[in-house]
Amino acid sequence: MTDPWDHRQLSAARAGSPLAALVPLAHALLGGAAREAGLVLVVADPAGRVLWLDGADAELAEAEGWGLLAGTDWALVGGSLSGLGRALATKAPSRSGASPDLPRPFAAVAVRDPRQGSLSGALAITGGEAALAPFVLAALRGAAATLESHLATTAVPSGPAVPVGSSSAHALLRLTGPDAPTLDTPHGTSSLGRRHAELLAVLAAAPQGMDGAELIRRVYAHPVSTVTLRAEIARLRRALEDSGAFDAGVTLDSRPYRLSGVEDDAARVATHLARGALLPALGEYGGQLLPGSKAPDIAHRRRELSSALRGAVLGSAQPEAIAAYLALPEGAKDAEAWAAAAQLMPPGSPRRAAAEARLAALGAR
Numbered sequence: 001m002t003d004p005w006d007h008r009q010l011s012a013a014r015a016g017s018p019l020a021a022l023v024p025l026a027h028a029l030l031g032g033a034a035r036e037a038g039l040v041l042v043v044a045d046p047a048g049r050v051l052w053l054d055g056a057d058a059e060l061a062e063a064e065g066w067g068l069l070a071g072t073d074w075a076l077v078g079g080s081l082s083g084l085g086r087a088l089a090t091k092a093p094s095r096s097g098a099s100p101d102l103p104r105p106f107a108a109v110a111v112r113d114p115r116q117g118s119l120s121g122a123l124a125i126t127g128g129e130a131a132l133a134p135f136v137l138a139a140l141r142g143a144a145a146t147l148e149s150h151l152a153t154t155a156v157p158s159g160p161a162v163p164v165g166s167s168s169a170h171a172l173l174r175l176t177g178p179d180a181p182t183l184d185t186p187h188g189t190s191s192l193g194r195r196h197a198e199l200l201a202v203l204a205a206a207p208q209g210m211d212g213a214e215l216i217r218r219v220y221a222h223p224v225s226t227v228t229l230r231a232e233i234a235r236l237r238r239a240l241e242d243s244g245a246f247d248a249g250v251t252l253d254s255r256p257y258r259l260s261g262v263e264d265d266a267a268r269v270a271t272h273l274a275r276g277a278l279l280p281a282l283g284e285y286g287g288q289l290l291p292g293s294k295a296p297d298i299a300h301r302r303r304e305l306s307s308a309l310r311g312a313v314l315g316s317a318q319p320e321a322i323a324a325y326l327a328l329p330e331g332a333k334d335a336e337a338w339a340a341a342a343q344l345m346p347p348g349s350p351r352r353a354a355a356e357a358r359l360a361a362l363g364a365r
Helices: 007-016 020-036 057-065 083-090 134-152 194-204 212-219 226-243 265-275 278-284 296-316 319-326 335-344 350-364
Strands: 040-044 050-054 094-096 106-113 118-126 171-174 182-185 188-191 251-253 258-260 262-264
Touching (some): 007 020, 007 050, 020 040, 020 050, 020 134, 020 278, 040 057, 040 083, 050 188, 057 188, 083 094, 083 106, 083 118, 106 134, 118 134, 171 194, 171 265, 182 226, 188 226, 194 212, 194 226, 194 258, 194 296, 212 226, 226 251, 262 265, 265 278, 278 296, 278 319, 296 335, 319 335, 335 350
Antiparallel strands (some): 040 050, 040 118, 106 118, 251 258
């Protein structure tokens, strides 16, 4: 293990990682199971440096206690390769038990980039002895294969990689997907209440800041007093402090209210779409932005982003993109998207038959 990267180094490494757009997919495939089993999911770079962590709060806090933090290198521990380091070195699944130098066991698999034959990084599970169970390595292999299939259908970047999002961001606010809203920092992932997520999203989208009256207008469906807003901001400050966001470099000022160091996944989706990177946009997008939120700014962004993504998918005529969209909750009932999928599939294929059956069911409803 090495000293952790500083926040700027970590942010730059995350932005430049080929797996950045696929981290939500990795969370969906492995994160929930890891949390239920009391384990921690690790997404690392090709050198074994930890970029993202996923797990329950208690397990993440315990992992931090023995040194597992985003930005630390766990490939070589005490002069020996860990399971993570061995998986990257041999490009084969690997496990390592706990030792005096390695406080917890690791199971890991490398993730390759099929477009170039290079390593994109690794997936690992660590924590208790359950990390060494045979089914863990099987689950890691399946998840790695899924990520590799997504990489295979993405165009190879020409020239230097273009970072997604702000290079000054120290925390990622997740507004889409089944686990949203959450806040990712180098210390782990913290759940947020909806109101706090709304406040952070509105402030993150307005780096110049705003006064209390403007913030109330954008966040609250019905007017509230400035006293109510100040109390909510005070609770938000405590939540940010507890999550480690302030330690990571996030700031929240008053007079005017101004937030720095936070970006959200919806903004990253929009950035991908603006670049024409449809599959990474779908990989980042977990579903509608904060469904049920009545905050005026959030409702507007939700409609705008859903419409832009849907339009890009249907206009692309890419079977992979349409299949990814149909896997989303909003795509499951989209008859036009199912019709497009049926047209793109070869006649007589099982996937075309399934799309036609789904389309018929939607018509019957």
